[in-house]
Amino acid sequence: MRGSAPSGEAGREGVPRRRDQGRLGAWLDERSGWRRLMSTALDEPVPGGARWPYVLGSGLLFIFINQVVTGVFLSLYYVPSADHAHTTVSYIQKVVAAGGFLRSLHSYGSSFMIVLLMLHLAQTYVYGAYKNRRELLWLMGCFLFLLVLGMSFTGYLLPWDQKAYFATAVGTNIVSEVPGIGGSLKVLLRGGNEMGTLTLSRFFMLHVFLLPGLIFAAVAAHVFLFRKAGAAGPPLPAAGLQKLPREPFFPAQVFRDFVFGIGLIVMLGALAHYRPTSLGPAANPADATYLPRPEWYYLPAFQWLKYWHGPTSVFGIVVLPGLVFAALFGLPFIDRSAERRPRRRPVALGSLLLVFATLVFLGYRSGADDRGDPAVRTKLAAQEEAERQFAAAPFEPEESLGVRGATIPPQPASLTSEAAKGALLFESESCSGCHGPAGRGGDGLFQLGDLGKRFSIEQLAALLRKPRPDMEQGGMQAVQLKDEELRDVIAFLLSPARLTGNPKPNQP
């Protein structure tokens, strides 16, 4: 087939041509050369024939395609702004048909990517498949590894729930450890000193445009370099490898890749269907009590940070991980022996096991630390419960004024102007951090009940100016406001609308 110009009926000798590849196929081939492309793609010789361990790279590609497709669809409803991100994700999750399922596919897909990536990397490492002029191929793979980690880190923030917000707040703080430019780096990453809507825009741009673009390019380069170098085959000495029979990539290896890919998709679909991913309450930056925990694959790194404080932290947080990644990238330049058999490479295998054992140990310790501390355990359980409750609650659309000059709908009980000012102060003075929104409590928070039943205005003013010792013990501080501001806060605290209605003061 190859080489001869396919011209319709010609070239019939030898292999009988199938009818469906007849005239239309020839017409397309003359214009596109697709047959040559297909045979280049499918007839790649695999030394020693098809094997199951080779399916991991194709598996990654399957999941990446899943991420791209589900991600594109999720963007139909998602809005990357601190005001709307959480509402729109909640809308996707609770209202849109199949929304929870697609979001779960996307979210579990990221975990699948990480697992497959680790396995693909380990397989290449153990088989010594980075040797024999495959330095660029390996470097491109390492680059893809970083890109995928970047994707999971930036994607994690986008739902803008408590866990996303606080995990990213911690994650972005780490870069300030970088000597010299750390502070600027953090501001650059966050789009400001603090986490905010600009952080979300930046992460969205990275997650949806820049990193995927780089991944597409890097995957193309990775596959190109792989084909250029040829399949590495089993870990044998060069002489043995030469003697192995060669089998084309199609059908045997394609079939294995395909079965694996289908298996992955089925697993992912089952997981997304039976254990849909959760969404917690909207991020509340004033909540000083939230305990952030990252996604499972970042737990080892999270635990690692606990061991470094003071002047040595630069070493532990920046230098040491930097060296590990440098060793990873530089591996084909460091390990220059041609030996590929794992048994003959004790140092290489030993270091892999050491790194892997360290990661597992750190991850285990992180879980054990949390379980061992009763206060942490209760708080984490409370956070999980709050997340479950939010997930079970019906969707609440966002109130928006829409048309300019429209009248605000009458509310069951509305705030006086004094109380409305007080409500703003209640937020800005971070009262809601400990007392929940409008003082209505929440998990582990100090709820302010119907204060009018217990205190007069004067008593309340006195308490706010000088809290009782038991209040101080709970973390209450004396309020440092002007007298008229204090009056507004008290008007808000005593307002019946605070406990019943929707006393959001965000509509002037």
Next chain:
Amino acid sequence: MNEPAPAPKESVPTRRSFFGVLVGSISTVVGALMAVPLLRFALHPLFDSTSGTDWFPLGSPEEFGGADPVRAEVSFRKTDGWRVSQVKQTVWVTHDSSGQLRVLSGTCPHLGCVAVWRDDQKSFVCPCHKGTFAKDGERLAGPPPRGLDPLPVKVEGGKLWVKYQYFRQLVAQREVVG
């Protein structure tokens, strides 16, 4: 370069084409299965019935006893995907031929401009393309395919209430779309 080794006459192309068909057909099935949630997700607005409006009080019916139609603005909460917004629309309170109160949507069924009552012509005129309608909303002249659309009304608690609706434009048969 490697040859695809067509040496063993029949068996290789058969095995290769068998796998080709197998992989192709399983891909089609799995792809079709995956397409179901994707389509449901993307087509959700077609089947979403959560939009709709509330009854709005226009005032006591006696206020609208005059001979000429009276313009009123209704304001209601409208669900717009993940948000609800306050929307204002113009309606005309008028009477039908038997003298019954009737509330017309001000939106011209042609291309959606707001028709206004012209005292000098004793008819509604759409400022965009000169569609004209009688006092009870019936079409008189111009490009609109039908008359102005009457809205559901009720009198309750001594007040005239209206429920605002959106209608499909450019069709002769009235069809509520939200």
